[in-house]
Amino acid sequence: MAKKQDDLTWLKKNKMGVRFSDLERILKQHGWKHQSTTGSHHVYTKAGCLPIMVVKPHGKHKYCHPMDVNKVIAALELEEKEKEEAEGKQETEEEAEETEDEQETES
Secondary structure, three states, X not given: OHHHHHHHHHHHXXXXXXXXXXXXXXXXXXXXXXXXXXXXXXXXXXXXXXXXXXXXXOOOOOOOOHHHHHHHHHHHHHHHHHHHHHHHHHHHHHXXXXXXXXXXXXX
């Protein structure tokens, strides 16, 4: 988990200098699958998420366009937020169950 968070932090700090191979590695580590390629346009998908299209730099360009990096950052942040909300919901349900058990014990 710490490695994934480090990747997200690194992306935020280096939006202008992210190579396609690094962006692809990070997407795959977070569970995204390469779906298709049309020319230099690579599409990645993950269940429950909208597809992300990343343009692979070509010609004299070395780095991905910052707009593509921002799309990946937004998707990863949304994923983290949903995961935190799900964990919070689980904790709330567990606390409710404990409270019910305590009330039954008192009766």
